[in-house]
């Protein structure tokens with residue numbers, strides 16, 4: 001068979017005007033199509049074609065073989081696509097019409113396979129078409145009526161489209177995950193009401209730091225409260241009620257919870273040398289709070305959880321994922337900009353309160369040194385990565401502070417503060 005025609009091929013006069021064969025007439029189409037040319041004219045010109053430039057790119061006429069269902073002889077045939085069926089003209093000059101809805105496709109489901117169409121029964125008439133693009137043209141011409149014809153090129157295209165759609169989903173999700181969600185979280189955070197932050201903070205504290213794990217030394221708690229008051233005293237309108245919870249646990253970590261709460265673990269407190277170092281850690285965490293970094297971090301993790309839920313179909317795990325991932329990652333994982341901001345503003349807070357900012361540098365240097373010696377114990381570093389650059393920046397900020405600085409606590413009071421967990425440890429029943 002010839003290749004796919006570049007232009008529409010139109011038979012000059014392929015039809016002899018004889019009535020359509022039995023069965024075909026039931027559709028009434030041959031008569032309607034009305035090919036009534038003379039027999040002699042057709043006998044000389046049949047299957048001679050001329051090419052005519054057709055403005056439509058859709059090829060309408062195709063070549064194939066016709067079998068009448070009674071004999072094994074196959075005749076060449078011209079198949080014309082119409083809006084409602086196939087008009088077939090055989091080499092014996094018979095023309096008949098097969099409505100699309102009455103045609104069965106029994107072959108041609110795979111690329112390269114000859115197409116076989118059947119009409120009537122129980123010994124159906126058969127058309128065999130090997131030209132590529134026939135089914136595609138059929139679908140394009142009569143999409144509604146040709147829906148039951150299976151075109152492998154369309155299936156291939158559908159698979160390609162499905163693959164492209166999946167690829168797009170993955171690329172979009174990754175872009176959204178790594179860029180869109182952090183941007184979205186930053187955009188939403190300023191609009192979160194303070195009361196929501198406080199409720200969220202309460203829920204986190206209740207879940208992660210149960211009351212029985214908290215250190216309860218009253219005098220020591222008062223000393224810490226005084227420190228917080230000194231640090232926040234110059235704030236015009238603090239939106240939160242600040243509080244510090246010390247947890248009786250050797251973990252070396254501290255974190256800010258949305259809504260004004262800072263959690264410090266005993267392990268971190270015990271590594272501090274002076275009250276100035278504690279004030280520095282508090283100033284840093286208070287800034288995470290005031291700048292709503294913790295809220296942003298939770299929004300981001302929750303959004304990521306919701307995205308994962310959407311992708312995996314688990315509709316309940318989003319918020320849980322956000323909170324859980326924050327917990328397992330050593331609470332909030334802040335961006336570098338958030339850390340630098342907490343450093344810079346925390347240092348400013350110390351200076352405004354008349355506290356020697358060098359405490360922040362000595363503390364961070366100690367943490368960094370210990371982190372290198374026993375990294376497993378230092379959760380703090382995972383949530384507050386300390387680079388040489390960061391410490392250098394703090395040193396240059398500290399140089400700008402003139403002093404004089406207040407001496408926060410005499411040595412004995414500082415020693416007392418460090419025992420904040422002992423009353424609980426020694427006397428667990430005391431309230």
Ligand SMILES: [Zn+2]
Nearest residue numbers: 339342383384
């Ligand atoms: Zn931090």
